[in-house]
Amino acid sequence: MLNKGLLKIDMRSTSMVLGILAVLFFLQYPLRALLELDWLRTVAEEPSYNQQMFNSQYGYFIEDLFGASVFSVFVIAAVLIIAGMLIGLERNTRRHDFNLSLPFSRKEIFLTKATLGVGMITLLFWLNVALALIIIQFSEFSQTLSQLNVLEMMIVPWLSLLAIYMFTLFMGTISGEMISQIVLSIIFLVFPYGFTMLVGIALTVHMGNVGRVWIGMDEFILAFTIPFHLFNVYHAFDHMAILYIMVSLAMFVLSLVLGTFLYGKGKSEKNGEFLLFQPLQPVFLIGIVACFGMFGGTIFTVFIVSTGAAILFYWFGFLVVGGIAFLITRRLLQMNVTLKTNR
Amino acid sequence: MIEVRGLSKNFGNKAVLNNVSFSVGKGSITGIVGRNGAGKTTLLKALVTIVDPDKGTVTVNDHDIFREPKAKNKVMYVSESVEALKNFSIQQITSLYRDVYDQFDEGYFQELLERFKMPKVKKIKNYSKGRKALFSLILAFASKPEYVLLDEPTDGLDVIVKKELMRFLVDEVSKEEMTIIIATHRLDELETLADQILVMKDGTIKETFQLHSLREEYQKWQVVYQESMPEALKANVHILNQTGRVYSLLFEGDQEEGKSRIEATEPLLYESLPLSLEDIFVAKLGGEQIAE
Numbered sequence: 001m002l003n004k005g006l007l008k009i010d011m012r013s014t015s016m017v018l019g020i021l022a023v024l025f026f027l028q029y030p031l032r033a034l035l036e037l038d039w040l041r042t043v044a045e046e047p048s049y050n051q052q053m054f055n056s057q058y059g060y061f062i063e064d065l066f067g068a069s070v071f072s073v074f075v076i077a078a079v080l081i082i083a084g085m086l087i088g089l090e091r092n093t094r095r096h097d098f099n100l101s102l103p104f105s106r107k108e109i110f111l112t113k114a115t116l117g118v119g120m121i122t123l124l125f126w127l128n129v130a131l132a133l134i135i136i137q138f139s140e141f142s143q144t145l146s147q148l149n150v151l152e153m154m155i156v157p158w159l160s161l162l163a164i165y166m167f168t169l170f171m172g173t174i175s176g177e178m179i180s181q182i183v184l185s186i187i188f189l190v191f192p193y194g195f196t197m198l199v200g201i202a203l204t205v206h207m208g209n210v211g212r213v214w215i216g217m218d219e220f221i222l223a224f225t226i227p228f229h230l231f232n233v234y235h236a237f238d239h240m241a242i243l244y245i246m247v248s249l250a251m252f253v254l255s256l257v258l259g260t261f262l263y264g265k266g267k268s269e270k271n272g273e274f275l276l277f278q279p280l281q282p283v284f285l286i287g288i289v290a291c292f293g294m295f296g297g298t299i300f301t302v303f304i305v306s307t308g309a310a311i312l313f314y315w316f317g318f319l320v321v322g323g324i325a326f327l328i329t330r331r332l333l334q335m336n337v338t339l340k341t342n343r
Numbered sequence: 344m345i346e347v348r349g350l351s352k353n354f355g356n357k358a359v360l361n362n363v364s365f366s367v368g369k370g371s372i373t374g375i376v377g378r379n380g381a382g383k384t385t386l387l388k389a390l391v392t393i394v395d396p397d398k399g400t401v402t403v404n405d406h407d408i409f410r411e412p413k414a415k416n417k418v419m420y421v422s423e424s425v426e427a428l429k430n431f432s433i434q435q436i437t438s439l440y441r442d443v444y445d446q447f448d449e450g451y452f453q454e455l456l457e458r459f460k461m462p463k464v465k466k467i468k469n470y471s472k473g474r475k476a477l478f479s480l481i482l483a484f485a486s487k488p489e490y491v492l493l494d495e496p497t498d499g500l501d502v503i504v505k506k507e508l509m510r511f512l513v514d515e516v517s518k519e520e521m522t523i524i525i526a527t528h529r530l531d532e533l534e535t536l537a538d539q540i541l542v543m544k545d546g547t548i549k550e551t552f553q554l555h556s557l558r559e560e561y562q563k564w565q566v567v568y569q570e571s572m573p574e575a576l577k578a579n580v581h582i583l584n585q586t587g588r589v590y591s592l593l594f595e596g597d598q599e600e601g602k603s604r605i606e607a608t609e610p611l612l613y614e615s616l617p618l619s620l621e622d623i624f625v626a627k628l629g630g631e632q633i634a635e
Contacts, residue, residue: 005442012431098427101391102443103415268393269354269385 003104006112013095014085018120021078025124028071029132036065037139061144065132066153068231076227079121079165080182086113087172087263088181091271100268110173110263114256117165125158152241156248160229163248163255164189167226170259173266174280176273180332187288193218193225198294205301205314223247272336281333289326296321344368345418345490345522350389350399352546359385360396361546367522367539369489372512374533375526376624377543383526384422386543387492390524391420403490416444419483422494425475429468436467436482444486452485459507473504480508484515493525497532509536530620542624552623562601563622564592567612576608581626591616593626 011018040061043054090096099109136145168185175181187194219240222228229244270276275284300317304310345367352360359382367373375383388394390401392408392415400407406414428436433456440447459477464470470478476496483491496512497505509532516523527533533540534554542550552560566572568588584591588611594601598615605613 003442005439008435008439008442009428012435093427094423095427097388097393097422100393101415101420103413105412108412267395268388 002112002115003108006099006102006104006109007116009095009099010086010113010116013090014082014116017078017082017085018124021075021082021120022124022128024071024075024078025128026131028069028075029065029128030135032065032069032071033132033135036061037136037141040141058141058144059147061141062136062147062153066129066148072157072230075161076164076230079117079161080168080185082117082120083113083165083168083172083185084178084182086117087169088175088178091172091268092177096268096271106264107260110169110260114166114169114259117169118162121161121165122158125161129154149241151245156241156244157230159245159248159252160226163226163251166252166255166259170255170262173259173262174276176270176276176336180274187291189227190225193221193228195291196221198291198298201298201301202294202314205297205310226251274332274335285326285329285333288329289322292325293318293322296325344402344404345390345524346400346402347386347390348400348402350386350396350401352385352389352394352396354385358546360389360399363399363546363548365541365548365551367490367524369522370516370520371538372516372523372525372536373539373541374537375524375541375543376528376530376533376620378528381543382546383528383543384494385546387420387422387494387524387526390492391415391418393420416446417489418492419486419488419490420492420494421479421483421496423475423479425467425479425482429475430466432466433464440482440486444488446487448485448487451487452481455481455485459511473500476500477504477508477511480511484511484521487519488521490522490524493523493527495527495529496525497527497529505532512536530624534620540620554620557620557623558618559597560595561618561623562594562596562598563616563618564594564601564605565614565616566590566592566605566608566610568608568610573608576604579604583622583625591622593618593622 040054040057043057090099100106102109133145133148136142164185167189168181171185171188172181175184223240223243224247226248229248266276275281297314297318299321300313301310304313347366348364350360350363351358363382363386375386377383385394389396390408392401392412395409401409403414403418408414408418428439431439437449437452440452441449459481461474461478461481462470467475467478480493480496497508500508512523513536515521525533525537537554540550540552540554541548542552563583566589568590571588572582572590579594581593582590583593592605594604602615
């Protein structure tokens with residue numbers, strides 16, 4: 001049973017971003033529905049637009065509205081910030097000590113944060129989607145709703161947002177403050193696609209066509225890169241939506257279980273540090289340096305045509321960017337950010 | 344009763360708490376004194392599970408707080424905790440405490456706000472530092488806890504607020520069967536307040552004093568010698584201060600024994616001085632700069 005007091009503390013600290021999320025969902029769904037309907041009316045009524053154009057607008061109306069949108073980028077950012085404020089920012093300030101001193105277990109504290117975010121994202125998402133559907137239903141274009149694919153257009157983005165939120169909360173249980181929590185979350189959320197691309201390019205540079213096999217598997221790898229679920233509605237494979245849902249659910253459950261466990265294990269005296277768990281530091285150092293090295297190699301070979309020179313430039317780029325990444329990461333791992341103020 | 348058994352905590356390679364054990368009964372005031380970095384704050388934080396000890400247990404009324412966090416319902420930790428709620432209004436905090444602490448007495452909370460003439464503010468952050476400290480205490484006592492843990496409660500407060508705060512503490516303890524543990528380096532404040540003093544050094548409880556028996560166990564003397572104090576005496580006393588041939592000495596043992604030992608060294612002059620907690624603290628932990 002969750003405590004109302006804990007919910008109030010978390011609600012208060014995130015109220016502003018939750019408000020922004022509500023506005024973003026409103027802009028993304030009901031407002032866009034109104035504007036798109038208005039545009040459809042203009043196309044239907046204006047003699048200067050022909051029937052073919054109207055059919056095209058009509059045909060893609062629902063897919064445009066509930067498909068990929070630039071608002072999704074901001075929605076993802078808001079979700080990351082909410083999770084960051086609930087754990088990372090709390091660690092930066094005195095709120096963490098205050099919460100731990102209350103008569104609740106750490107499990108209860110973490111589950112309250114999880115429930116608040118999941119509940120608010122779900123409520124705001126479905127409220128605005130429902131509002132958009134009602135607006136369309138009561139318009140003269142209600143027939144367009146027959147094109148609605150609830151699984152792909154609603155369940156997939158909703159579950160993706162929940163998985164992103166839960167994963168960011170989980171990252172908060174291993175990182176010591178808000179910036180590292182959000183940065184690490186972004187890195188690991190795009191990791192499956194980013195890493196595969198980097199490895200693919202490295203193989204291509206060194207062995208020619210072998211690397212292209214990797215790059216050809218984009219669509220499949222993107223399924224494991226959850227933020228792309230919100231942008232990738234045109235699927236090359238059948239039943240891709242099912243795979244997306246399974247990946248999101250798996251990420252959600254795994255993050256919830258691991259996050260609950262690790263929130264109880266984190267040491268409050270490590271708050272403000274890049275990582276809470278010392279043994280993870282070498283793993284992250286090697287991982288970050290290797291990825292940035294490969295990224296540097298990729299950048300340096302972009303403009304090289306000759307294969308032999310490409311390998312040389314790849315390793316030059318690898319050493320330069322990897323070296324810079326090493327210096328910065330080593331510094332980051334030693335930092336301690338503890339704010340004296342609180343939001 | 345709060346019972347601490349074998350509490351140890353390392354921050355990296357540094358032992359911040361080292362096998363700390365003590366118990367505090369109901370209706371008493373215990374002072375934890377020690378220099379900066381002695382482990383006072385870490386100890387208090389461990390008593391409310393903010394800090395996880397590497398070893399040891401903390402029980403509140405026989406309940407292990409790490410296994411049964413609900414037991415913290417009877418324990419209020421007051422540091423700069425109200426800073427965490429600085430964006431809350433008084434009404435929001437009241438509602439929050441009502442949800443968290445079953446026994447929160449809203450009527451008493453309002454009564455205390457009026458008694459201390461706390462101004463009505465939109466948010467807690469609008470209070471001055473002194474008012475915030477007082478507000479923290481009001482919140483803590485209105486929650487009707489059995490144990491209140493105070494971390495440097497008077498740090499940075501002016502004399503008037505400090506007195507107000509101390510009077511409030513004594514009032515509350517005398518009214519209720521409440522236990523207070525104060526971590527501070529302000530010995531002068533504890534002198535009139537505490538029943539028991541725990542002296543911390545390098546993460547361990549170095550000494551435990553019962554204040555009522557302190558004056559029977561220690562005496563302070565001022566002694567003047569013809570030339571200098573004999574070496575034989577130096578081994579058995581703590582020299583608190585030396586100005587030329589004038590020595591301030593701290594003796595362990597009873598009054599008569601101290602007097603006869605001084606007389607045996609044939610001083611020019613000697614007299615007994617009033618003993619302060621600071622004298623014992625300086626003698627036991629070393630360095631005059633530690634007590635203000």
